[in-house]
Amino acid sequence: MNKKSVKDIDVTGKKVLVRCDFNVPQDEEGNITDNRRIVAALDTIKYLLEKKAKVILCSHLGRPKGEFNTKYSLAPVAKELSRLLGQEVKLAKDVIGEDAKKLASELQEGQVILLENVRFHKEEEKNDSEFSKELASLAEIYVNDAFGTAHRAHSSTEGVSHYLPAVCGFLIQKEINFMGGALENPKKPFVAILGGAKVSDKIGVIENLLEKVDKLIIGGGMAYTFAKAQGQNIGNSICENDKLDLANEIIAKAKQKGVELLLPVDSHISTEYSNNGQDKFVKAGDIPDGWEGLDIGPETIKIFEDAVKDAKTVIWNGPLGVCEFDKFSVGTKAIAIAISKTDAVSIVGGGDSAAAIEKLGLSDKFSHISTGGGASLEFLEGKKLPGIECLMDKE
Numbered sequence: 001m002n003k004k005s006v007k008d009i010d011v012t013g014k015k016v017l018v019r020c021d022f023n024v025p026q027d028e029e030g031n032i033t034d035n036r037r038i039v040a041a042l043d044t045i046k047y048l049l050e051k052k053a054k055v056i057l058c059s060h061l062g063r064p065k066g067e068f069n070t071k072y073s074l075a076p077v078a079k080e081l082s083r084l085l086g087q088e089v090k091l092a093k094d095v096i097g098e099d100a101k102k103l104a105s106e107l108q109e110g111q112v113i114l115l116e117n118v119r120f121h122k123e124e125e126k127n128d129s130e131f132s133k134e135l136a137s138l139a140e141i142y143v144n145d146a147f148g149t150a151h152r153a154h155s156s157t158e159g160v161s162h163y164l165p166a167v168c169g170f171l172i173q174k175e176i177n178f179m180g181g182a183l184e185n186p187k188k189p190f191v192a193i194l195g196g197a198k199v200s201d202k203i204g205v206i207e208n209l210l211e212k213v214d215k216l217i218i219g220g221g222m223a224y225t226f227a228k229a230q231g232q233n234i235g236n237s238i239c240e241n242d243k244l245d246l247a248n249e250i251i252a253k254a255k256q257k258g259v260e261l262l263l264p265v266d267s268h269i270s271t272e273y274s275n276n277g278q279d280k281f282v283k284a285g286d287i288p289d290g291w292e293g294l295d296i297g298p299e300t301i302k303i304f305e306d307a308v309k310d311a312k313t314v315i316w317n318g319p320l321g322v323c324e325f326d327k328f329s330v331g332t333k334a335i336a337i338a339i340s341k342t343d344a345v346s347i348v349g350g351g352d353s354a355a356a357i358e359k360l361g362l363s364d365k366f367s368h369i370s371t372g373g374g375a376s377l378e379f380l381e382g383k384k385l386p387g388i389e390c391l392m393d394k395e
C-alpha cells in the first residue's frame, strides 16, 4: 500500500480540506480533558501552513445525530488549536453553509479555519454525494489524517475524495507505513500477541495474522475460550461457549500453517471480578468453580517473554489480563516491558494496551502506537479501509 501524502502534492496557495480526528474527551463544562488528538494533528497542519496552503480543517465530535447541538460544537477545539498553533483558528458557524463558504473564500495563504462538526449533518454518515460535493467545493485538495474514522465511508472521510485530488496526512501515513509494512513485508521472526475480553472481537485478526506470523500468543479473557475448548476447567472465567469449535479450528489451523500458538499454562485467579477477592496462582485447567482467571500466571509470563525476545516484528493488541485492576495487570505490564526491550519493529493497537504502555512510561520504546481502535482492528484483519483506499496511489 503506497498512498500519496501531503508531501507528494503541491499545496502552495491552494485551499486544502483536512479531515482530522478532533473527537476529544470533554468534561461537563465542555473543557477538553485530553488534547492528545489535537496535538497529534499539528504536524500535518503546520506542514501545510509552512507551505503557504489555505487550510480548512474538519472533524466530527461525539454523536450529535445529524443536527446542530452546541454540546458537540468544535468551539473548544478551535480555541485549543489557536493556542497550540500560536495563531487564530476561526470556527465556521456551519459546515457547508454561508459562514463556511465565506470564511473559506476569505482565507489567505498560511491561514487556517475549522468547520463545525461534520456530524451536524445526517448526510455525513450516509456518505451523501451532494453533501460530499458541497464540502469538496470549499477546497482544491483533500487530505485525510483521521485514522480513527478511516474504516468508515462517510462524506468527510471518503465521499469528498471523488471530487478532489486526495492524499494522506502524516498520521495516516505513519499508520500505513508501520501496520501496512508489518503486514505486507514483516521482518522475521514476526510475533503477534492478542489479548482482550473476547475471541469474537478478534476472529478476523487471528485469521489474517495466522497467514503471516511465526508465533501467535493468546492471553487475556479470550484464552479461556481456548482452554475450555481443549477440555480444561476454567471455573467462572469469561468464556464464549459458542466459539469453542472455532477455537479448536484456530488451534488446528495454526498447526497446519506451522505457526507456533502459545496459550497460557497458568493463571492468576480470584474469587471475584475485582482487586479485593481472594487470589492465587493455578495451572491452566485447574481453575475451581467459584474462581475466575483474571491474569496470566508467572510461568506463562516467562514463556511469553521468551517468545518475544528475538522477534523482529511484534504486533500487540489487547491486555493479557484485567489490567484495570492493579493486582491483575502484572502480565500486561511484563509483556509491555519485554517488547520494549527488543529491537523489533513494535506496533501496538487498542486503547488498553496503549494505556498500559503509557502508564509504564514506555511509549517512546515502541515503534508505533496506533491511534484508531476499530480502524486498527480492521487494518489487522486485512480489510481495506475506505478512508485510505480512496486516496491516490503513488506511481
Ligand code: AMP
Binding pocket: 195, 196, 197, 198, 201, 219, 220, 221, 222, 238, 293, 294, 295, 317, 318, 319, 320, 321, 322, 323, 324, 350, 352
Ligand atoms: P479488548 O477491548 O477486546 O482489547 O478487551 C479489553 C478488556 O479485556 C479489558 O477491559 C480487560 O479487562 C478485559 N480482559 C482481559 N483479560 C480478561 C480476563 N481474564 N477476564 C475478563 N476480562 C478480561
